[in-house]
Amino acid sequence: MSKEVLILTLIWVVGITSFVLFIPKNSRRRFIFAYLACQCLTWLNSLILVQFNLISFPFREFPKATDIPFTTSSFFYPIIYAFYIHYNQKGQEIGRLLYLSIWVSGIALFVELVEKYTDLIKFDSFTWYWTWLNYFIIFALSNIIYRWFFIEKALFQEDRETTI
Secondary structure, three states: OOHHHHHHHHHHHHHHHHHHHHOOHHHHHHHHHHHHHHHHHHHHHHHHHHHOOOEEOOOOOOOOOOOOOHHHHHHHHHHHHHHHHHOOOOOOHHHHHHHHHHHHHHHHHHHHHHHHHOOOOEEOOOOHHHHHHHHHHHHHHHHHHHHHHOOOHHHHHHHHHHHO
């Protein structure tokens, strides 16, 4: 088994196991929504990056179907984001910004290591800091979508009372 197949298999096994073990049943609806919100943005972002020849993926699960990998774009980055949302810190903006930066730095480090030692990804005109900025923006946009979707009903009730 090649190291690429091993890494992709580990991503699936660890991701699904973590979901089952660490996400309580009452939080799974929000977790899955966060996963899907990030998945849409990640997939679109990967298509754009490949189209403009900024990155390439020499090893893909479905090479005849698409130029981007299924596991990383559709599973790995979205599930990391969903865990980020599930364990998100409540509090001041600066603390949440630092928390987001730590998660994105972990992803950027992972991508850099995978790019250096495997054929899963190759940077054509891309570097680690563009990766960091790229996922920071994806996570921030996903966060906006998530917060908008789960806005508290109490806010609407307060608005209604003040306008009456």
